[in-house]
Amino acid sequence: MTYTETDLVATMERLAGADLAALTQQQRDWLDQFHAGGPEAVDRLLPGLRLAAGSTVLDIGSGLGGPARQIARSTGATVVGVDITPAYVEAAQELTDAAGLAERVRFFCSDIAGYDQDGFDAGYTMHVQMNVEDKKAFFAGIAHRLRPGAPFATFEVCLGAGGRPAPPLPWSLDGSDSFLIAADELRDTIRAAGFEPVEWVDETEWVRQWFEDLGKRLASGEARATLPALLADGPMRMLNYAVAVSEGTVTVHRGLFLRTAA
Numbered sequence: 001m002t003y004t005e006t007d008l009v010a011t012m013e014r015l016a017g018a019d020l021a022a023l024t025q026q027q028r029d030w031l032d033q034f035h036a037g038g039p040e041a042v043d044r045l046l047p048g049l050r051l052a053a054g055s056t057v058l059d060i061g062s063g064l065g066g067p068a069r070q071i072a073r074s075t076g077a078t079v080v081g082v083d084i085t086p087a088y089v090e091a092a093q094e095l096t097d098a099a100g101l102a103e104r105v106r107f108f109c110s111d112i113a114g115y116d117q118d119g120f121d122a123g124y125t126m127h128v129q130m131n132v133e134d135k136k137a138f139f140a141g142i143a144h145r146l147r148p149g150a151p152f153a154t155f156e157v158c159l160g161a162g163g164r165p166a167p168p169l170p171w172s173l174d175g176s177d178s179f180l181i182a183a184d185e186l187r188d189t190i191r192a193a194g195f196e197p198v199e200w201v202d203e204t205e206w207v208r209q210w211f212e213d214l215g216k217r218l219a220s221g222e223a224r225a226t227l228p229a230l231l232a233d234g235p236m237r238m239l240n241y242a243v244a245v246s247e248g249t250v251t252v253h254r255g256l257f258l259r260t261a262a
């Protein structure tokens with residue numbers, strides 16, 4: 001089982017040496033974006049989501065809520081996150097309250113099948129489906145929650161060439177909950193669940209460069225309180241992910257889809 005951390009906010013405060021309310025946005029970005037690419041990856045999804053103040057957005061597998069808060073801040077949209085890990089949902093809500101965004105960003109502890117609101121104007125998921133064995137049901141569940149024509153953005157890890165990446169990985173401590181499939185198969189699975197592909201971009205080289213830059217920033221001591229420090233076995237998980245990206249055993253693909261009419 002992965003995602004076993006508890007008392008995440010207390011750990012963040014200890015790592016940063018500051019109360020939650022006193023953390024700068026940059027400090028929060030180091031800690032609450034649980035995917036390769038940090039806030040810059042979220043920026044890459046934003047244009048396709050076509051959001052404006054008042055839009056409603058669904059974040060599936062919202063983690064610690066970094067992407068949800070970033071999107072709410074930069075667009076004025078209302079974001080709902082669903083995630084199956086109770087300690088993450090609790091931390092996401094606490095971070096959101098501290099950021100003063102509680103009126104526009106909220107989180108529910110649920111999988112997509114158990115969440116019953118629909119009619120969202122847009123949706124996105126970042127680094128989540130690797131943990132989902134039944135991808136057909138997962139993406140069909142998302143399609144049911146979005147209004148016809150709604151954009152749906154993905155930023156996901158896929159199986160590359162040359163074998164499976166070695167655990168521990170950010171999404172799997174021992175490999176037993178890692179369900180990677182090839183990029184083309186993932187795109188076709190999303191399409192079959194009720195989405196028309198608009199963009200399907202291989203971002204692996206961009207992610208490889210991001211890991212390289214991150215390594216340099218960490219070595220220079222620029223940031224002490226970072227996501228790897230927050231997670232169980234975090235540095236090794238991130239290192240294995242970076243190696244898998246550079247060796248090509250995984251790829252990272254960004255997708256943009258439109259919800260087809262039901």
Ligand SMILES: C[S@@+](CC[C@H](N)C(=O)[O-])C[C@H]1O[C@@H](n2cnc3c(N)ncnc32)[C@H](O)[C@@H]1O
Pocket residue numbers: 003032033034035060061062063064065066067082083084085088110111112125126127128131132170171
């Ligand atoms: C690698 S983290 C990514 C978190 C967030 N999307 C981000 O990019 O910051 C994966 C998240 O997916 C959640 N998750 C895994 N399987 C899920 C499922 N079937 N439904 C909802 N959330 C799930 C985990 O609890 C975890 O918070």
